[in-house]
Amino acid sequence: MSLVADAFVSQIAAAEAWPENAALYQPLKGEQILLSDNASSLAVQAFLKMCNLPCQVICRANAEYMSPSGKVPFIHVGNQVVSELGPVVQFIKAKGHSLSDGLDEVQKAEMKAYMELVNNMLLTAELYIQWCDEATLEEITEPRYSSPFPWPLNYILVYQKRWEIQRKMKAIGWANKSLDQVFEDVDQCCQALSQRLGAQPYFFSKQPTELDALVFGHLFTILTTQLTNDELREKVKKYKNLIDFCRRIEHNYFEDHAKDTSAGGMQRLPKGPSLH
Known part of the structure; x- marks a missing residue:
């Protein structure tokens, strides 16, 4: 444009x-x-x-x-x-709505850098696990992605999407990574986020920014999505302040809608010591 x-x-x-x-x-x-x-x-x-x-x-x-x-x-x-x-x-x-207007230029640059980190690490790891890990592809990705469509369209759409993602992985140097290496990248990303968050309620003190929304979307989904194994979830669960961060946003912004699963609402974070 x-x-x-x-x-x-x-x-x-x-x-x-x-x-x-x-x-x-x-x-x-x-x-x-x-x-x-x-x-x-x-x-x-x-x-x-x-x-x-x-x-x-x-x-x-x-x-x-x-x-x-x-x-x-x-x-x-x-x-x-x-x-x-x-x-x-x-x-x-x-439209006049911004969550980051109160940040200075250095903070805005830092916020953008962390958002790039999340997209380059967490989002890419999610795509890799869905489309490049054979167990996840067979047991979860193919049945879910193709579920609304009749044969042979469902087969064609899965093939096209898998080819698209695998081509992306080759372009960014992820094609030859092992699943363990991908999990290690996720762990490093979470460690960086945990260190930046520290004991603050949000990444830039008391008010959320678009970084908080982005991090919450990925971490909450990882914590509440069943995959073929729990390794991805366990990487996030190592960081208590990130778990507390997700609970905080769930409570402050989603609590009234958490039960609305039929309309695309959220699955709530599981309670109890298993997250610690």
């Missing part, structure tokens, strides 16, 4: 009030959505809630193909359709 088009879209976004029928679209919650898409969707939901902007979650089997970027989630606000967290943040900022 050109600078002129960007400016035009920003002007339109700023001029329109946030509508009551704003919607976020994602794949089917119960039987289709995968770990990475669930994490990305939850990150956008958390960001919108932190901005106090209501948005209905709508699940569609073809959400990925409805998206303007081919990625989920996407939001439909008035006449605008915007996909993925980064563009959504910019769109919302044009």
Whole structure:
């Protein structure tokens, strides 16, 4: 999109009030959505809630193909359709809502660096586990991703998506990694996040930013998603302050919606000492 088009879209976004029928679209919650898409969707939901902007979650089997970027989630606000967290943040900022306006330039640069870390490590690890680990691919990814579609379309779509992700892994140097190496990358990412968070309620003190929304989306989803083994979840569970961070955001922003699983609501974090 050109600078002129960007400016035009920003002007339109700023001029329109946030509508009551704003919607976020994602794949089917119960039987289709995968770990990475669930994490990305939850990150956008958390960001919108932190901005106090209501948005209905709508699940569609073809959400990925409805998206303007081919990625989920996407939001439909008035006449605008915007996909993925980064563009959504910019769109919302044009409407006068920002979680990071109070940060200075150094803090904003640091926030962006940590967001890149999460996308480069956690999101990539999720995609690798889904599409490159044979056990997960066979037992979870293929049945879920293909579930809404008839044969042979389901087979074709799985093949195309697997080829796309494996090509991405080759391009970024992940194709020859072992599963243990991927888990180690996740652990290093979590260690860096844990050190940055420290004893603060959020990454930049008392108020959440888009970094908090992004981290919550991925960590919460990892903690509450059943995979073929628990190794990914165990890497996150090593860091108590990250667990407490997820509980804090769940309590502050999602508690009233936690039971709404039929409409794409959240699975609650399990209670008890197993998370410590």
